[in-house]
Amino acid sequence: MTTPYQRKDHDSVSDDVVWHNSTVTHEDRVIQKGQKPVILWFTGLSGSGKSTVANAVESKLMQMAKHSYLLDGDNVRHGLNKDLGFSDADRIENIRRIGEVAKLFVDAGNIVLTAFISPFISDRQQVRELVTEGEFIEVFVDTPLDVCEARDPKGLYKKARAGEIKHFTGIDSEYQAPVNPEIHLKTADLNIEACADFVVAELEKKGYLQLGEQH
Structure with a gap:
């Protein structure tokens, strides 16, 4: 069944909408910023540490004078996606919209970090x-459910267990873990600083923090 937020098969961009080519190109923006733009997609359960690690990574990138922006799941739901709930259909639309926004940041030459459960x-x-x-670099913030539930920084697991929150990932809604993420962080074994250092080191190793050939 099609929801209000899912595109129908026959939906398409109107013929009256014509793509406008900018004089300033993607390559111009990349050269200006002196880095390789990329989406760092942090995914994991609620309480896994996605936002905290992503925030620490962005702070390190700022200290290195790199151009970045962090899109946080909760923050985006205060504005762009405030009309969406937490059903499977709304979660799908939530990620679709963020994907399109992240694509724009990449086109602008930025390193964009996204912290979403994205199950x-x-x-x-x-x-x-x-x-x-x-x-696109998938960053799996791999934290066991029992550890996330023990942390429960927002008290959401407690509410979910009490039946006060429906469709909660890990409780009554599925989380599909990445099969082969580019970066795998086990936050139960590493602290925030170590996780952030590892991500930045991977970006450096893969050639994203300067122009030139990627490894």
Whole structure:
């Protein structure tokens, strides 16, 4: 069944909408910023540490004078996606919209960090396919459910267990873990600083923090 937020098969962009080519190109923006733009897609359960690690990574990138922006799941739901709930259909639309926003940041030459549970493999793959090869890095913030539930920084697991929150990932809604993420963080074994250092080191190793050939 099609929801209000899912595109119907026959939906398409109107013939009256014509793509406008900008004089300033993607390559111009990349050269100006002196870095390789990429989406760092942090995914994991609620309480896994996605936002905290992503925030620490962005702070380190700022200290290195890199151009970045962090899109946080909760923050985006205060504005762009405030009309969406937490059903599977709304979660899919939530990630679709963020994927399109992240694509714009990449076009602008930025390193964009996104911290979203994004529970479905197909949705994360859809975002990957929005950009060119090498412009999407999946970062699996791998924290066991019992550790996340013990942390419960927002008290959401307690509410979910009490039946006060429906469709809560890990409780009554599925989380599909990444099969082969580019970066795998086990936050139960590493502290925030170590996780952030590892991500930045991977970006450096893969050639994203300066122009030139990627490894």
